[in-house]
Amino acid sequence: MPEHLTASLLIALIGGIVDLDSTATWQFMISQPIVAAPLTGLFLGNMFGEAAAGLKLGLMVGTILQLIWIEQLPLGMNVPPDAALASVLSVALGFIAGHGYESYSEREVCYTIALLLAVALGLLGRSLDMFVRRLNTGIDAWVSQKVESNQLWAIAFGHTLGGMFTFTKAFIFCFLVVWLGVEPLRYFTSTLSFKHASGFIVVQGLLPAVGFSVLASMCIKDRREMRLFIGAIIVFTLLPAKIWLGIGAALLVLYRYGWRSAAK
């Protein structure tokens, strides 16, 4: 079996499983970009004999997509962009298309363009989600009829069918995108000059700022919190960039405002 076809099938399978987790089943949050993207990178990298490179790409993509869509949630009628499929496809397209390039900058550009493309695919994924939900509405009406005529087996059948629709949708979508999308992406990347290509690396470095803005909008509710935030940024700018400083400070704040206050 050609390598590209095997990779497309692998991605379709990962996409199907990950998409089930986003709403339909489990909700362990494997579908969150910070998990789904590295997972895809790991499996794909393993297939191409570059597991560490795949995992690192997944982590980079997952970080940015997690930030951009951190506030998007499937609450009630709201159907958010499909971040799970976007993560899987972004890593898959970027890795497979970038695999053939020798230079660092060409690979990075490939990754960034795949990331931007995947954001658009996430929006398309939302439309497919809504389509599946409409199909489920039809199943619901059918199940109600069956239960009224005392055919109680229909509930397990209809419910399972709903899950299968979700998996099938994601499987076919991922397969087609990877199967058909790699070559156009590779062609587009090769048409860019070095100057343009390097510009995309600058964009990649700045994109987290968008996600940080979304997270700040969620967390800052009043002026006092705004002052706390700006003050903390100044402190962390002057301190060395050690992760344990950030985690330690967050735990301290949790203790100060949470558990201690609750104990009172």
Place this chain on the structure above:
Amino acid sequence: MRNLPRFMLAKIAFRSFFLQSSWNYRGMMNMGFLYAISPALDRLHAPGPAREAAYLRHLEYFNTNPYFASIVMGVTLALEERLSRGEITEDIIHDTKEGLMTACAAIGDGLFWDSWRPFVAAAALAFAFGNYLLTPLIFLALYNLPHLYFRFFGIFWGYREGTHIIRSLRQFQFPQIRQSLRYGTLVLLAYLVPNHVNLHTPFLLTNLPIEYFYFGEKVVQGIGALVLVSLGTVAYRARIDVLLISFLLMVCALVLYHWGILI
């Protein structure tokens, strides 16, 4: 007197993981809810009109937080059991379920979606930016601790407490927990902003003595990131779509790079 064995409740807790498989616009999680509790309904009601009525009763609209749905299932089963003994009427089940699903949706969505997930994501992002390859596992382990607690214990708890569950839920002080998680997320964000927005300009390299370069670079990056995030926050609060903001940022970055202001 409780008749449902623990094994049966564990089975229902397991089935609750598939609550939203058939999410639909008419009854939302109705089929998932009925699918999860159907083994208990089969045990509580004899085959025939009583069982059919029970199935139809739970095919009505149902929507709540998926992690807190187990609690609603537990309470509903406690009431179904009383109905099967003729102690209450169907209306009590309907009203209790409706009230409880609304309360659980409010508590669960506020706790998990609005507070816990952003906090865990921010912590995981701090690890991810540091290139810790185990970040996904850290995220999953942290996130799923309370998730699995409510999924599994929720059903036993709801079944045991019945309609007194709301009083018991109060002991968790959810508003306090949510506020502290929000502050924790804010501090993590304050760590991430100056350290992980990569904003570099060539002017420092040419104008600063080399011994001050590292510090100068960090200060400029911190201030630049703060300005960028502030602008993004204002734009987001003005209801500009996040994808449009990303696109504008991309265009601005490419233009500034072209002019040689950013490298």
